[in-house]
Amino acid sequence: MKTAARFAQALLAATLMVLFAGKGTHGAEPPRPSERAVFFPFCIDWHDAKKRGFTEQAEMLKELGYPGVGHIWLDGVEERIKSLDDAGLKLFQITIQVDIDPAKQPYDPRLKDVLKRVRGRGVQFALLVNGMKPSDPAGDERAVEVVREIAGLDPGTDAEFLLYPHVSNWIERIEDAVRVADKIDRPNVGVMFNLCHWLRVCPDRDYATRLKQAMPRLMAISINGADERDDQPGWTKYIQPLGRGSFDMAKFLRTLRELGYHGPVGLQCYGIGGDTRDHLQESLKAWRRLTQ
Template sequence: MNKLILALVFLIAIGVNSCQKNIKKNELTNPFFVYNFGGLENLTPQAQINTLKSIGYDGISLRMAKEEHIAQLNEFIQLADNTSDFKIYSVFVRYNFNDSEQDRNRWKKVVDSITDKNIALWFIFGKKEVGINDEQVENILRNVVNYSASKKVPVTLYPHSWCYFYSAEQSLPMVEKINHPNLKLALHTCHELKAGNGNRLDEVVINVKDYLSFVTIAGASKKMDTTSRRSMDNSTIMPLEDGDFDYAPFFKALKTINYKKPVGYINFGFEKEPEQYLPESLEEWGVIKSNYLNY
């Protein structure tokens, strides 16, 4: 009998400890995660997660542009599940109107792979094409949202420069029209800067706050280099510690709306090696969080 009681106590203790860990993880304010760009994509899934976890990042966002990315997804999921206090916050797909039907519908495979995994689907519509209109796009997005809802996968519309939806405010009417609880909106500083919203990021935050599910940031120059698309990218997507753009109004606006959801770090095209910029950027994020998002 005593052995049975001890066994029950042990099992209860394990359960309580597990619950406490889950609660702790869920209560984390503004968890900070990074895309698997910036040199991480050259590492194995195990090495990517080990690297980020050892430095102190809370998770990762995964690109799903090719079949090989989908083939790796299950491995990423298993590794993240077995890594304490680390998760896959999102996976992102791009719907290009001129792609083959197979490529356009790749998102379904992705959704099936993340069914009920508490991983968000970030959905990007590609560049505008002749003959494509809002009604068609609405129907596509409704289909994505409804299918994903049936699989318990939340959807976030992802505005992207030079694409059908290029900023948070320009995307908002579509999200409001569809008005589905499974559809939210992301705000990316780099794409907002390229959309000309650098001096009003705080207004953008306030205007889209009711649908905001994710925010992503990167270092940026005070003055965007508009010489070319590449120069615009390079001056709005920099290591966080190297930028000199004043994000104070933006972060203050996030605090005003009580934004405690995840913050992503887009590390696209960095020249620095991951082992250099990742710890430096995390340190910079710590300063930002302490100064502006100190809940």
């Protein structure tokens, strides 16, 4: 009898362990982006009417409630890190340029030292890849070679390397990024979906299909307020403070949630004029409203 009782108790305990181990991953509604995703701005330097330096930017971000920021290019990385560390904030991304033209230098030689400097910080590097006409698969082999080299520059790195679709670049579409990332096939190499560039190059507006295809490699996205359509050049309609424009951002974020995306969300701020504090505050309020 004692043996049977002990067996029954063990069976019950094992059953409960299985049930509770599965709770939260099966049957429950996926968390909203705000429950896991970090939301950080980038491209906040160039168009700020106040011309804030890194320290002033960090103080402003801290006051507004942002957890950190993205940095553009490799100039000033050390100063950026210090300003963020002093404010208790995080450096989320560094955007760099990559060139697959065999006649040109493929990447900034300072990258190796920067990788060592940010080791342990979980920084993502957003790669703008150029060197051939947009979307030309003839560049795939060279791109695989270059990006694998970049991803292996620092064997101890915890950085991730994201192929960043950008209008008029070789990697112009999210489909290009996914195709090349699949060929690179490295765990620290993925893709980033950028709303403003996708709006410019993808007229059918079927983001759900693209996001689903990208999910196995999707490591970051960028969003902003935008209009659904704009046939004019420039970014006035496709890059606005979050919460503005006719594009249905709530539906977009809901699609991401349904697909199971909970990674970083960057706020694209390129070209937005005036006092950066004003539009950052407006966008953060919109983010909280959209993800509450």
